[in-house]
Amino acid sequence: MRFPEIGQLALALLTQFGLKVIGAIALWIIAQKLIEFSLKLIRRAFRSQNIEPTLISYLLNIISVTLRIVLVVAILGFFGVETTSFAALLAAAGVAIGAAWGGLLANFAAGAFLIIFRPFKVGDFITAAGVTGTVTEIGLFTTDITTPDNVLTIVANNKIFSDNIQNFSANPYRRVDLLAQLHHDVDHNQAIALLKTRISQIPNVVSNPAPDVEILTFTLAGPVLAVRPYCHNEHYWQVYFDTNKAIRETFGEAGYPMPEQRYAFTFPPENGTSSVIPSSVISS
Structure with a gap:
């Protein structure tokens, strides 16, 4: 050729x-x-x-x-x-x-179950597989969660489905848990009444159920109040910080003294008598 x-x-x-x-x-x-x-x-x-x-x-x-x-x-x-x-x-x-890639297929199957059973949806605020944040996407193999500090976290579906899931957006409201330390000499009934009135005026605090303010425990500084308003999940942090401000402002306006720890000391007997310093005298 x-x-x-x-x-x-x-x-x-x-x-x-x-x-x-x-x-x-x-x-x-x-x-x-x-x-x-x-x-x-x-x-x-x-x-x-x-x-x-x-x-x-x-x-x-x-x-x-x-x-x-x-x-x-x-x-x-x-x-x-x-x-x-x-x-x-x-x-x-x-x-x-x-x-x-058995694990990859397990993630795929877990993603299908997440869609079927719907423990959460896009936009819900959840804790799953040790990650807390807002769900931005549920994919074939992974779920995207944006944490409160605006970090995108990609979590395998199988890890989510095999672990406990907390959905903070599922119910119409959630509780904010805070503590308020009182001085020994403060009338706790008055403090409770003042806090309930002040907290009920905070924006986005729901009226039903009403805020809970009760004595939770006692410390060397005095009684400790459990302060628990309720709000929608979208307003959680706003209510959280506003409630902290309300506690400080309410106690300051009422003129309550600063909580302090008190101790009583007993010294060895002298001439057959013991010497005791009352707790109201020594404080720290």
């Missing part, structure tokens, strides 16, 4: 291959646009049916992965690759990957 004929044949093959490559690229771009458009339509259809946003995101992820796998198989078929053999190879690879 002459060199000119070889050159023409090589040129024809390269041209044919180049056209296939261009066609594959065009097919990939067009198919990607169609997949994105289809996902938008599906999302819109799901939202019109008032389906849970978390479930919508989960289903769209599955559909997206499935469509892209089909697209890859179609492009391989366009290049003349035997797709049936590729499907068998893909199935075998799936079995091997499944055996090697």
Whole structure:
């Protein structure tokens, strides 16, 4: 065969291959646009049916992965690759990957259970797997939680599902737990009445149930009050800090003395009598 004929044949093959490559690229771009458009339509259809946003995101992820796998198989078929053999190879690879990545599949299964049982949804404030924050996304394998200090934490679904879950947004209100130390000489009934009146005026404190203010325990400094207003989870920290301010301002306006620890000392007997220093004299 002459060199000119070889050159023409090589040129024809390269041209044919180049056209296939261009066609594959065009097919990939067009198919990607169609997949994105289809996902938008599906999302819109799901939202019109008032389906849970978390479930919508989960289903769209599955559909997206499935469509892209089909697209890859179609492009391989366009290049003349035997797709049936590729499907068998893909199935075998799936079995091997499944055996090697058992933990990944466990996360996938846990994600499905989280969607089915719905212990929480996107936007809920939770504690799960030792992480506390707001759920921003529930994915196929992981859940994204943004902590109160605005740090995105990605937690494996299996770790969440196998651990205890606290959902602070599930109930209409939650309790704020604080303590207030009183001086020995303060009338606790008066202090309780003043605090209840002041705390009930704090914005976003719910009236039902009413704030709890009671004696919790006793220390060397005096009785300790449990101060417990109730509020919606969204207002927890605002009520928390405002209640602390209310405790200090209420006790200051009432003129209550600063709590102090008191001790009584008994000295060895002298001339048959013992010497005792009263606790009201020595304090620290």
